[in-house]
Amino acid sequence: MGQYNPYDNVLKVVKEAADILGYSDSDIEAIKYPERELKVAIPVRMDDGTTHVFEGYRIQHSTSRGPAKGGIRFHPAVNLDEVKALAAWMTFKCAVVNIPYGGGKGGVVCDPNQLSENEIRAITRRFTAAIAPLIGPDQDIPAPDVGTNAAVMGWMMDTYSMLKGHCVHGVVTGKPIELGGALGRNEATGRGVMFTTKNILKKLGLDPNGTTVAIQGMGNVGSITAKLLHKEGMKVVAVSDVSGGIYNPNGLNIPAILEYLSKDRRNLLSGYEEEGMTRLSNAELLELDVKVLVPAALENQINGSNADNIKADIIVEAANGPIAAEADDVLNAKGIIVVPDILANAGGVVVSYFEWVQNIQSVSWTEETVNEKLKNIMDPAFDAVWNIADQQHTTLRTGAYLIAVKRVVDAKKARAIWP
Numbered sequence: 360m361g362q363y364n365p366y367d368n369v370l371k372v373v374k375e376a377a378d379i380l381g382y383s384d385s386d387i388e389a390i391k392y393p394e395r396e397l398k399v400a401i402p403v404r405m406d407d408g409t410t411h412v413f414e415g416y417r418i419q420h421s422t423s424r425g426p427a428k429g430g431i432r433f434h435p436a437v438n439l440d441e442v443k444a445l446a447a448w449m450t451f452k453c454a455v456v457n458i459p460y461g462g463g464k465g466g467v468v469c470d471p472n473q474l475s476e477n478e479i480r481a482i483t484r485r486f487t488a489a490i491a492p493l494i495g496p497d498q499d500i501p502a503p504d505v506g507t508n509a510a511v512m513g514w515m516m517d518t519y520s521m522l523k524g525h526c527v528h529g530v531v532t533g534k535p536i537e538l539g540g541a542l543g544r545n546e547a548t549g550r551g552v553m554f555t556t557k558n559i560l561k562k563l564g565l566d567p568n569g570t571t572v573a574i575q576g577m578g579n580v581g582s583i584t585a586k587l588l589h590k591e592g593m594k595v596v597a598v599s600d601v602s603g604g605i606y607n608p609n610g611l612n613i614p615a616i617l618e619y620l621s622k623d624r625r626n627l628l629s630g631y632e633e634e635g636m637t638r639l640s641n642a643e644l645l646e647l648d649v650k651v652l653v654p655a656a657l658e659n660q661i662n663g664s665n666a667d668n669i670k671a672d673i674i675v676e677a678a679n680g681p682i683a684a685e686a687d688d689v690l691n692a693k694g695i696i697v698v699p700d701i702l703a704n705a706g707g708v709v710v711s712y713f714e715w716v717q718n719i720q721s722v723s724w725t726e727e728t729v730n731e732k733l734k735n736i737m738d739p740a741f742d743a744v745w746n747i748a749d750q751q752h753t754t755l756r757t758g759a760y761l762i763a764v765k766r767v768v769d770a771k772k773a774r775a776i777w778p
């Protein structure tokens with residue numbers, strides 16, 4: 360087992376799809392290289408009076424199909440290869456759901472759980488100023504990812520607007536509603552995961568009612584997924600966060616868990632109790648015997664060391680890159696169906712697109728309209744991936760990349776990017 364490099368994982372999957380599509384190495388050469396990689400130093404005066412310099416990145420993998428689009432991650436493990444991979448996944452995610460964007464991603468090496476709100480705001484402002492030459496509504500539009508949220512997007516929008524001398528709503532998405540944020544964006548990724556889960560269950564002739572689910576990660580994506588799957592009648596038996604997991608074979612009390620976590624941003628599951636539950640590690644959660652496993656935390660959670668122990672029948676990738684390429688073949692051989700990240704978690708960027716469209720036109724849609732439009736993109740995208748995978752006898756991941764890589768290469772060819 361070599362050292363995990365998420366960007367190599369992306370290239371491997373792209374190559375597999377390109378081979379099936381009959382592309383030469385030359386056709387996909389340009390896709391292998393991010394268009395722009397910016398590394399910045401972010402000096403911040405901390406609450407205790409000392410100065411700390413944080414490291415940040417913004418990477419634009421592709422702008423062939425439109426402006427770069429993708430989140431900003433605040434996490435201690437952020438690094439160049441991770442941000443490159445996350446940016447590339449955005450390119451293929453936007454392509455598979457056919458919204459007019461390329462892919463980008465950014466991150467700052469920091470641990471928001473160890474920082475005060477003042478320190479997080481200071482990092483955000485300085486980082487935004489440092490990447491300002493690259494971003495803008497027509498160039499590159501950040502959004503929330505791990506460790507960031509609507510408040511951080513509001514500070515980014517304010518900093519960028521101050522630099523421009525006027526209010527620029529469309530520079531980021533996932534903003535507070537008062538600043539032009541879209542109704543439904545906060546729930547959009549989890550809602551897309553819910554639509555996708557229902558779609559795969561339907562294809563397999565399974566009834567969601569009572570179907571067991573385990574969810575790793577209880578942040579924005581994991582918690583909304585838990586809420587919506589629970590609402591759909593599924594039995595969420597295990598959830599986890601960075602502090603570990605909890606398990607109840609009769610189904611956890613999801614509304615009570617969500618209420619507990621929402622009371623304070625620093626609340627963790629390690630402080631939560633309910634009757635009938637037991638504690639388990641993140642590694643144990645992944646290996647539970649459930650129908651559906653939803654990894655909704657970080658990359659590389661299922662890899663060569665644990666793939667053979669996975670017992671779920673279906674994995675819906677709510678996180679980006681939770682399954683390393685080396686694990687895909689093992690899961691496939693075991694007959695485990697994987698709904699890939701670039702499809703399953705695309706709901707967030709789809710509603711970000713809706714937010715940007717509303718900002719540009721200075722209009723606002725109801726939450727009902729947003730949710731309906733989201734479904735109208737997610738369901739056909741799922742069917743398209745399912746159908747191509749069926750026709751080509753591939754996994755759903757390869758199917759998704761067959762659609763996405765073709766769209767990106769077609770755009771490059773139409774622009775004559777190869778002179």
Ligand SMILES: NC(=O)C1=CN([C@@H]2O[C@H](COP(=O)(O)OP(=O)(O)OC[C@H]3O[C@@H](n4cnc5c(N)ncnc54)[C@H](O)[C@@H]3O)[C@@H](O)[C@H]2O)C=CC1
Pocket residue numbers: 503504505506507548575576577578579580581599600601602641655656657658677678679680704705707708
């Ligand atoms: N926020 C969004 O709209 C989108 C997020 N994603 C992806 O979904 C995943 C989760 O993102 P968010 O929910 O936004 O982040 P978040 O910061 O809101 O939540 C992350 C969750 O993962 C947990 N976690 C962190 N390290 C962990 C570890 N080592 N083991 C287990 N759990 C751990 C945290 O405790 C937290 O519960 C990421 O892969 C992200 O890239 C994908 C599409 C859109």
Ligand SMILES: O=C(O)CCC(=O)C(=O)O
Pocket residue numbers: 428429430431452500501502503504532533679704705707708709711
């Ligand atoms: O909403 C967006 O623009 C991007 C969200 C994101 O970072 C992702 O889909 O991984």
